[in-house]
Amino acid sequence: MVDREFELGVAIRTTGAVRKFTDEPVDESTVRDLLDDARFAPSGGNRQGWRVVVIQDRAIRTELGVMMRAVWDDYVRAGASGRTPFNVIDPPESSADPSSPAGETLPNDLLDGITDIPVVLVVAVDLNQVAMMDKDLDRAAITGGASIYPFCWNLLLAARSRGLGGVITTFLARVEPQAAPVLDMPAGYAIAATIFIGHPVHQPTRLSREPVESFTTVDTFSGRTFRG
Numbered sequence: 001m002v003d004r005e006f007e008l009g010v011a012i013r014t015t016g017a018v019r020k021f022t023d024e025p026v027d028e029s030t031v032r033d034l035l036d037d038a039r040f041a042p043s044g045g046n047r048q049g050w051r052v053v054v055i056q057d058r059a060i061r062t063e064l065g066v067m068m069r070a071v072w073d074d075y076v077r078a079g080a081s082g083r084t085p086f087n088v089i090d091p092p093e094s095s096a097d098p099s100s101p102a103g104e105t106l107p108n109d110l111l112d113g114i115t116d117i118p119v120v121l122v123v124a125v126d127l128n129q130v131a132m133m134d135k136d137l138d139r140a141a142i143t144g145g146a147s148i149y150p151f152c153w154n155l156l157l158a159a160r161s162r163g164l165g166g167v168i169t170t171f172l173a174r175v176e177p178q179a180a181p182v183l184d185m186p187a188g189y190a191i192a193a194t195i196f197i198g199h200p201v202h203q204p205t206r207l208s209r210e211p212v213e214s215f216t217t218v219d220t221f222s223g224r225t226f227r228g
Contacts, residue, residue, distance in 0.1 A: 006161045014205040015156055018165025019110050021198030026118040026164065034197070037158035041151035049129030050151045050192075053183055055120040063182055064122075065114035068171035068194070072108050075171075086174070088140040110169065110196055118198035122172065122179075123152055124189045148192045155195055165200035168193045 035052060043049060055061050078085035081092035114120065125148040133143045152168050159166045172179050173191045185191070216226040 011157055011160050013207065014203075015160045016165075016204030016207050017167040018198075018200040018202075018204065019167050019196070020201040021118055021165070021196075022201055023116070024118070024199040026198060030162065030164075031119055031197075034155055034158040034162075034164075037161075038151050038154035041154045043129075043147040043151070044131045045129075047129040047147070049126040050148055051124045051126060051189065053122040053124070055122060058115045060182060061114045061120055064120075064172060064179060064194070065111045067175045067178055068114075068169070069108065069111045071171040071174045072111055076106050110167070111171075117196050119166075119196065121155070121195040121197070122183060122191060123148065123155075123193045123195060124183075124185060125192050127188050127190055145192075152193050152195060155197070159197050163199070163203075164197055165203055166195055166197035168195050170194075 031054060039048070039050075055064065075085045078092045083090060083092045085092060110117065125144070127144075130144040130147050132141050135141045135144075149168075156166050156168065170193055172194045176191045179185070179191060180189075213225050213227055217223040218226050
């Protein structure tokens with residue numbers, strides 16, 4: 001049951017990524033309630049271009065899990081360089097070959113046990129509904145995320161208010177051409193996230209984050225530190 005008295009500030013400060021769930025199921029009416037809350041997220045022009053697929057079929061889950069597992073393995077090997085994998089400025093070399101010496105792959109509870117996770121959601125966005133303000137700049141476009149990721153975050157806040165937990169992942173986006181036909185995804189859509197939700201084995205509440213002074217300056221990037 002949702003706790004309507006759950007203080008927003010507490011929710012913001014205690015909604016961490018949950019990757020391990022109990023075997024307690026989450027019923028469809030609760031999933032609908034989460035989506036009902038999430039739909040009040042802002043989006044450009046209030047166009048609400050999100051589309052959600054609730055993945056219940058075990059065979060589809062398995063197929064998507066295999067696709068994402070390959071991305072995870074590549075992510076781990078690429079991360080062995082010390083640089084952020086798949087970054088667009090200085091990406092480390094990566095390889096789809098599991099025998100690559102670049103790094104040892106690690107277990108992934110989400111992907112290895114995807115068939116047993118209570119709720120698996122694929123969130124996509126209709127690109128026809130997104131004003132991509134930076135699409136013509138000489139760098140990767142990111143502003144379109146403003147029209148879809150608030151919806152994803154609302155899902156996690158809605159889950160937190162009901163004693164549930166979850167995590168937003170983006171592995172499936174890297175293999176979108178392979179995933180699209182499995183999901184019967186229409187042309188013009190993009191996969192934004194796969195979200196896993198359930199009853200957490202442990203609900204993280206003490207989150208570690210850098211202080212405001214570490215990332216905020218006045219007037220310019222080289223301006224004085226903003227201290228308030």
